[in-house]
Amino acid sequence: MNTPLAITMGCPVGIGPEIILKFFAREEQCRMNSSVVVLGDLGVLSRAASLLNIPVQLVSWQPGSKILPGTIPVFEISQLDVTRLIWGQPDATTALAMADYIRTAALGCLDALFAAMVTCPISKKSLQEAGVSFPGHTEMLADLTGTKRYRMMMAGTRLRVVLVTIHEPLTEVGNLLTSDELNDCIQMTVESLQHDFAIPQPQVAVAGLNPHSGEQGMFGREELDIIEPVIHKYSGAGRVSGPWPPDTVFYKASSGDFDAVIAMYHDQGLIPFKLLHFQDGVNVTLGLPIVRTSVDHGTAYDIAGKGCADAASLQAAVSMAGKIVENRTGKHARE
Numbered sequence: 001m002n003t004p005l006a007i008t009m010g011c012p013v014g015i016g017p018e019i020i021l022k023f024f025a026r027e028e029q030c031r032m033n034s035s036v037v038v039l040g041d042l043g044v045l046s047r048a049a050s051l052l053n054i055p056v057q058l059v060s061w062q063p064g065s066k067i068l069p070g071t072i073p074v075f076e077i078s079q080l081d082v083t084r085l086i087w088g089q090p091d092a093t094t095a096l097a098m099a100d101y102i103r104t105a106a107l108g109c110l111d112a113l114f115a116a117m118v119t120c121p122i123s124k125k126s127l128q129e130a131g132v133s134f135p136g137h138t139e140m141l142a143d144l145t146g147t148k149r150y151r152m153m154m155a156g157t158r159l160r161v162v163l164v165t166i167h168e169p170l171t172e173v174g175n176l177l178t179s180d181e182l183n184d185c186i187q188m189t190v191e192s193l194q195h196d197f198a199i200p201q202p203q204v205a206v207a208g209l210n211p212h213s214g215e216q217g218m219f220g221r222e223e224l225d226i227i228e229p230v231i232h233k234y235s236g237a238g239r240v241s242g243p244w245p246p247d248t249v250f251y252k253a254s255s256g257d258f259d260a261v262i263a264m265y266h267d268q269g270l271i272p273f274k275l276l277h278f279q280d281g282v283n284v285t286l287g288l289p290i291v292r293t294s295v296d297h298g299t300a301y302d303i304a305g306k307g308c309a310d311a312a313s314l315q316a317a318v319s320m321a322g323k324i325v326e327n328r329t330g331k332h333a334r335e
Contacts, residue, residue, distance in 0.1 A: 009040025010120030014299030
């Protein structure tokens with residue numbers, strides 16, 4: 001891959017700097033880091049490397065420049081005063097910096113400066129307090145790329161989950177679950193599995209909303225009135241099935257019966273996913289014109305600067321971004 005992947009540093013006082021350093025410090029990463037660059041703050045990364053005693057070589061980098069083997073190339077988007085930063089205590093300056101990392105990476109992907117972007121965790125609350133009017137990465141990226149339809153997929157080696165509703169109160173899920181929303185979610189999931197994951201005929205399971213998938217209306221009618229009619233539109237293709245009882249479908253999918261599960265609400269999908277992929281799960285944004293993956297964890301302010309953060313999710317996110325780029329532009333995209 002000649003065009004590099006871009007890793008955004010995330011919140012400067014979270015665990016983003018640490019997991020980036022640990023990611024590059026791995027022996028296997030040193031052999032392939034010519035395809036990965038960091039968008040962030042050289043001073044913050046240098047301080048973290050010194051504090052945590054992580055032996056890496058940080059160098060300033062600009063798009064189009066050569067990447068020296070064995071180094072961490074840093075595209076300096078911010079130059080924060082590290083003497084004023086306190087681990088685990090974000091402020092307006094750190095919030096604006098992490099927003100700039102995201103913006104630069106997204107626009108760089110649109111301009112083909114970067115093949116994909118991989119995001120480290122941010123503080124949504126800090127963004128709001130600093131006047132950045134987006135609840136998170138996904139909405140900001142959708143705005144930057146002019147994207148109207150987008151979905152969140154959680155992906156791992158054993159399980160992929162796509163959510164119909166995301167950050168909504170449980171009491172509102174039934175009202176928000178519509179035929180159009182479910183249909184859109186299924187379409188985007190099937191398309192992503194085909195184009196991003198190179199699965200020509202993906203098998204997608206749709207979970208029910210209610211216990212035992214409603215038990216023929218005994219425990220709720222959403223399955224009969226909404227979910228089943230949408231699934232029937234896809235039955236001829238043999239790719240979409242359900243509604244499956246939520247208490248069994250994730251076991252079947254993790255055993256290899258399905259390529260992805262459509263979950264009706266946040267915790268229905270993320271509890272089983274994180275049980276299997278707590279350390280190496282990846283967040284993939286579907287629907288964007290660019291490739292974006294993310295770590296499946298937050299800023300972890302409670303352990304920031306302590307040296308105990310795990311880089312496994314970042315490693316998985318970079319690997320998955322690279323594979324998606326290959327699938328979109330390589331032989332699978334031509335078939």
